[in-house]
Amino acid sequence: MSSSGGGNGSREVAKGVANLGNTCYMNAVLQALAHAPELCLAMDCEPHRVICPIASKNTKRRKKKEEEEMMKKKSQEKGGESVKKEETKEKEEAAVSSSTTHKGKKSKKGKGSRSPPREESEAAKDPFANDMFCALCEVERHLELVHGTQQDAEPKVNTASPTNFVNGFMSEVAPWFKRGVQEDSHEFLRLLIEAMQKSSSSAVVTKEESRDQSYPFKLFxxxxxxxxxxxxxxxxxxxxxxxxxxxxxxxxxxxxxxxxxxxxxxxxxxxxxxxxxxxxxxxxxxxxxxxxxxxxxxxxxxxxxxxxxx
Structure with missing residues (x-):
């Protein structure tokens, strides 16, 4: 399947979608949407995230989080350098003390060395995990994951995990849906399309732009x-x-x-x-x-x- 518009270019056959515990009713719908050329082309040509107010807020939040993490890392690095300088000074003082001690007498024990700075977590947390939910943004991101068009997507991974999508959908769109419980695929599709239409209607469009806000309803x-x-x-x-x-x-x-x-x-x-x-x-x-x-x-x-x- 290929698309002629947008920046993502051609799309390959989608990866599988991981089952998060009786979420196969969702996976069946998501895979069907991922293989619908009309939807993929629409999202390639006019990405919703460009004009989505929720996406804008999420981007600002992630940027602020990155800046805080960067400042924290620099602070830890400075702290580590200070510890190293103190340890070097203590070793030099201990060496001088040892050389002036009379033969046969044990030197006094120096101060205990400071504990090394804590290592960074082995796996970085998902930057999208705490995003506010927008149905169109999440569907766009999911399609990028399953088609391998997202820049940070791992090409060797054969499945895509819809964790953020599932959590957001059950929290914001259908709170009566429960994890681990099989639901109806048809009901899920109807709710998802309605949520996508709501996302489209809330988009910020300038007078210079021409966007059909009946999308995505008009596709279905x-x-x-x-x-x-x-x-x-x-x-x-x-x-x-x-x-x-x-x-x-x-x-x-x-x-x-x-x-x-x-x-x-x-x-x-x-x-x-x-x-x-x-x-x-x-x-x-x-x-x-x-x-x-x-x-x-x-x-x-x-x-x-x-x-x-x-």
Whole structure:
């Protein structure tokens, strides 16, 4: 999969996503999004983090943290140099004292040497661990990790860990989701897309910039056209309704024990159905039977199908 825009260039097949304890329902969705060219291209061409107020605050916090760590390190280095100077001075004094001591007499013990400065922690903490959560920023960062496009990403690692994403999502978007508990992938996707749209709407856009803030909804949203034909006067009533996913019935029908494939399920979805006598026609005002038929008026770049097996 490749993208022509943005600074990241082409994207390779994504790495696996580490399971953090029954988070496979999340991983399945994240992997599907990572392999959706339209979403990757949109994030490459117009990265959300450039205009995100939360990302700006997180960057300032990380920069301040880095400066504090740098000052702390310099202070420790100066302290270490002072300790070394004192130890050298004590050794010189001890040597002079030893040379002036009468033969056969033991010299007095000098002061105990100071303990060496504490070593730095072996593994540096994740700089993004304490970031405020933004759904679009986290999805962008996750895609960079799984595709290996992030500058500090380790190319030899075959899996990407979504720890920060999972923690932030469960804390800010769906606090009723619990670690170690299997949740519904469809519910997770819907909540994630809504959170991404909220992030997009909160972006700071200048007058000079031209950004479509209906993204990312427009990548997933289409419209269904429903036509109802009255059996009495043959008048047709048409409506257009938005959808973000289509629920398809894949249960076996007739003597067939196998689940229906997607093509057959879509044919069921657009098949005409009879309405009972309770239908009231808007044209003639009569109660009677009617025929309803649905069709996909517009299809989004990323079509989400919810397969109903039961």
């Amino acid at each position: 949203r289409g419209t269904v056209e429903s036509n109802v034909k009255c059996s009495s006067c043959n008048a047709v009533s048409s409506t257009l309704d938005p959808y973000e996913d289509i629920t398809l019935d894949v249960t076996p029908q007739g003597n067939n024990s196998a689940l229906a494939d997607v093509t057959s399920a879509l044919e069921r979805f657009i098949r005409a159905e009879r309405l009972d006598a309770a239908y009231k026609c808007e044209s003639c005002g009569k109660l009677g039977r009617a025929t309803k038929q649905s069709s996909l008026h517009t299809i989004p770049p990323i079509l989400t199908l919810h397969l109903k097996r039961f």
